[in-house]
Amino acid sequence: xxxxxxxxxxxxxxxxxxxxxxxxxxxxxxxxxxxxxxxxxxxxxxxxxxxxxxxxxxxxxxxxxxxxxxxxxxxxxxxxxxxxxxxxxxxxxxxxxxxxxxxxxxxxxxxxxxxxxxxxxxxxxxxxxxxxxxxxxxxxxxxxxxxxxxxxxxxxxxxxxxxxxxxxxxxxxxxxxxxxxxxxxxxxxxxxxxxxxxxxxxxxxxxxxxxxxxxxxxxxxxxxxxxxxxxxxxxxxxxxxxxxxxxxxxxxxxxxxxxxxxxxxxxx
Amino acid sequence: xxxxxxxxxxxxxxxxxxxxxxxxxxxxxxxxxxxxxxxxxxxxxxxxxxxxxxxxxxxxxxxxxxxxxxxxxxxxxxxxxxxxxxxxxxxxxxxxxxxxxxxxxxxxxxxxxxxxxxxxxxxxxxxxxxxxxxxxxxxxxxxxxxxxxxxxxxxxxxxxxxxxxxxxxxxxxxxxxxxxxxxxxxxxxxxxxxxxxxxxxxxxxxxxxxxxxxxxxxxxxxxxxxxxxxxxxxxxxxxxxxxxxxxxxxxxxxxxxxxxxxxxxxxxxxxxxxxxxxxxxxxxxxxxxxxxxxxxxxxxxxxxxxxxxxxxxxxxxxxxxxxxxxxxxxxxxxxxxxxxxxxxxxx
Amino acid sequence: xxxxxxxxxxxxxxxxxxxxxxxxxxxxxxxxxxxxxxxxxxxxxxxxxxxxxxxxxxxxxxxxxxxxxxxxxxxxxxxxxxxxxxxxxxxxxxxxxxxxxxxxxxxxxxxxxxxxxxxxxxxxxxxxxxxxxxxxxxxxxxxxxxxxxxxxxxxxxxxxxxxxxxxxxxxxxxxxxxxxxxxxxxxxxxxxxxxxxxxxxxxxxxxxxxxxxxxxxxxxxxxxxxxxxxxxxxxxxxxxxxxxxxxxxxxxxxxxxxxxxxxxxxxxxx
Numbered sequence: 001x002x003x004x005x006x007x008x009x010x011x012x013x014x015x016x017x018x019x020x021x022x023x024x025x026x027x028x029x030x031x032x033x034x035x036x037x038x039x040x041x042x043x044x045x046x047x048x049x050x051x052x053x054x055x056x057x058x059x060x061x062x063x064x065x066x067x068x069x070x071x072x073x074x075x076x077x078x079x080x081x082x083x084x085x086x087x088x089x090x091x092x093x094x095x096x097x098x099x100x101x102x103x104x105x106x107x108x109x110x111x112x113x114x115x116x117x118x119x120x121x122x123x124x125x126x127x128x129x130x131x132x133x134x135x136x137x138x139x140x141x142x143x144x145x146x147x148x149x150x151x152x153x154x155x156x157x158x159x160x161x162x163x164x165x166x167x168x169x170x171x172x173x174x175x176x177x178x179x180x181x182x183x184x185x186x187x188x189x190x191x192x193x194x195x196x197x198x199x200x201x202x203x204x205x206x207x208x209x210x211x212x213x214x215x216x217x218x219x220x221x222x223x224x225x226x227x228x229x230x231x232x233x234x235x236x237x238x239x240x241x242x243x244x245x246x247x248x249x250x251x252x253x254x255x256x257x258x259x260x261x262x263x264x265x266x267x268x
Numbered sequence: 269x270x271x272x273x274x275x276x277x278x279x280x281x282x283x284x285x286x287x288x289x290x291x292x293x294x295x296x297x298x299x300x301x302x303x304x305x306x307x308x309x310x311x312x313x314x315x316x317x318x319x320x321x322x323x324x325x326x327x328x329x330x331x332x333x334x335x336x337x338x339x340x341x342x343x344x345x346x347x348x349x350x351x352x353x354x355x356x357x358x359x360x361x362x363x364x365x366x367x368x369x370x371x372x373x374x375x376x377x378x379x380x381x382x383x384x385x386x387x388x389x390x391x392x393x394x395x396x397x398x399x400x401x402x403x404x405x406x407x408x409x410x411x412x413x414x415x416x417x418x419x420x421x422x423x424x425x426x427x428x429x430x431x432x433x434x435x436x437x438x439x440x441x442x443x444x445x446x447x448x449x450x451x452x453x454x455x456x457x458x459x460x461x462x463x464x465x466x467x468x469x470x471x472x473x474x475x476x477x478x479x480x481x482x483x484x485x486x487x488x489x490x491x492x493x494x495x496x497x498x499x500x501x502x503x504x505x506x507x508x509x510x511x512x513x514x515x516x517x518x519x520x521x522x523x524x525x526x527x528x529x530x531x532x533x534x535x536x537x538x539x540x541x542x543x544x545x546x547x548x549x550x551x552x553x554x555x556x557x558x559x560x561x562x563x564x565x566x567x568x569x570x571x572x573x574x575x576x577x578x579x580x581x582x583x584x585x586x587x588x589x590x591x592x593x594x595x596x597x598x599x600x601x602x603x604x605x606x607x608x609x610x611x612x613x614x615x
Numbered sequence: 616x617x618x619x620x621x622x623x624x625x626x627x628x629x630x631x632x633x634x635x636x637x638x639x640x641x642x643x644x645x646x647x648x649x650x651x652x653x654x655x656x657x658x659x660x661x662x663x664x665x666x667x668x669x670x671x672x673x674x675x676x677x678x679x680x681x682x683x684x685x686x687x688x689x690x691x692x693x694x695x696x697x698x699x700x701x702x703x704x705x706x707x708x709x710x711x712x713x714x715x716x717x718x719x720x721x722x723x724x725x726x727x728x729x730x731x732x733x734x735x736x737x738x739x740x741x742x743x744x745x746x747x748x749x750x751x752x753x754x755x756x757x758x759x760x761x762x763x764x765x766x767x768x769x770x771x772x773x774x775x776x777x778x779x780x781x782x783x784x785x786x787x788x789x790x791x792x793x794x795x796x797x798x799x800x801x802x803x804x805x806x807x808x809x810x811x812x813x814x815x816x817x818x819x820x821x822x823x824x825x826x827x828x829x830x831x832x833x834x835x836x837x838x839x840x841x842x843x844x845x846x847x848x849x850x851x852x853x854x855x856x857x858x859x860x861x862x863x864x865x866x867x868x869x870x871x872x873x874x875x876x877x878x879x880x881x882x883x884x885x
Binding site: 330335336337428434475477488609610612 | 669730732833835
């Protein structure tokens, strides 16, 4: 097979399509002028303004805090539950997994308004807690569908053997099961984390009392018109994403496992 | 094993961090719910310092959005800044609590003509913050001829260069006034007529926006738009070619007042915040930053001459007399909403 | 012995009942009650020409977006699946990278490109052409959908193509089939599961979006998502809003059932 230098033009076209807006935003984040396409000079002032904006900084803080807590809680709960599901009867686990799928299959908007209705029904005050609960709610299913298939491949006898040899269940869990699950648990955590950082619709409907995340802040800024601070923010977030991906990729040998997990979610 | 320990440790640390964030300080917290771009943000910092409190500041984009959030949320906001007709509805539905005037001595600074208005007789519930009109904001270099009638928004000459508010209330106000009806009309036939008019206008409208309309004007995406008088004050600073006019058929005059919500746990602090906003130096900074008309005469006198005497921001009495305040439409809102959906669904 | 671990799943089962099932029950109940008593008003209102038109409009836009994603996405998935080694994984990474970027920021990014004074129009002007109104049109909404959701079409197709046994293709060739026949009779049927999950992953978020019409559509159109958002956040008519949500859920559910039937039929054929 002869080796072409460049990928097919169709692929190139798609990549241009996917990356053009992002590159344009990055370029404009350094543009002096406030409006229009004209280049009026290089500046860092939008970045400086970004870091002076109380609302955005607070939103960034909340985004990371919520994402961290939600993904950590979901990973722990999701892994333990997946462990339980593995030992459930076929029918019970089938029902539970179907319910587990609902947040993945339902549109965000429906999940969002149904959660909002629930919180009103329970007379909860909208704010940090409702936002966190919602994020945990939609994160756990991702962890379960990531961890469960790997867990199912682990033979039941391994644990039984450990117990027969006198190990306590906890020790068996930590020494035998968890090491095999490590990769999928990390992936589950990462997926939950990104889902949480990226979420707009569910957060928008279930927050209150001055608690907002990046998406909500961007939405209210975009609603108010052109704002180069948004460009600066996008560029920064893009840089963070690339940096994170590089770090993750460096620490991973098994791309295949990753792809298998990705596939599992997409084909679900 | 070590890593798991680390994992647990970091979770514990986060929890600790969280508790520091949420209740680490004993400072009282004031939750303020205001329109976007509707305060000089340094004022909030000053209030926090002066009274040693923490202010949570959240934004809304329409009266309806604020109302629904307060009605369902319960207990999460102390103060809000609704407009006239919404204040009327909130009083009716017992969502706001009467003010203790003793905590708001600066109220005496407010001009007589902004107090004791029909939506809140005797100002038992609300204190004026800003006021203004609804009109046409336009680029005088692109729009020739007088802009003295709403008809210009139906003029083919400006096809694709018109911006409208994405708000059923304001859009119907424009159409009803053009037809010579009251903008508080609860007559289904009149609404029907206005609806037909707005459907006819749709092909001329570039976008139904919100606060971004003024940006679209500034970047010359559009030449004219329905706007609030304060948008003019904002845009004129960098774009001297912009002009604002309340059409002769009449329009809406509105008042945004501060109210304290029923569920508040910091009523006294909320009153102090209102009092703070009425203080001359603070009110001046806000009026200067926002560009809307202040109801405090002594503050108006301190503003730059060209703003203070600008008839677009502080219209003459004859224009004010020609304007109507919105009245809460109550159940009739559903009729208007249905008509608005019809407009949006038409091609 | 066998079942001693299943109790670990019970707390989660309880949790799902409270936070996944109960909320859906709540909106279902809301959709049948107005001012505290049973009412079919919400559904009655929806099944009038006006709101059906809104539903049809949303379905039309979502179907168009799905079709574009499929027509463009499939060849690309096919091309990438034929790449090898690092090139392939790099391409896949490049494809996935935008999925990690905030959805709103990505959508917002089109405004400076499509705007009246934006990049595209400046370019048109430069080469002596007339300006075109890109932003605030239905086309812009469609573009926003395709842009945001096309990776969800490509990736599942790609992963199915990857798993395909190449011996099948070789065998078909050996038996004298030309490229076109091989594609139509072997590759396409085998990649059907990927196509189906791609379609549902694109169709579902497209039909229910309410942000793209606001950011790129200039509020010109009302999609079903906007209708729901309006009822809950602006009009405050919960009964009607819930009814529309239930209908939206049913629409999506039936789309999925149709898709899975199609999948099964194809499999049965073979």
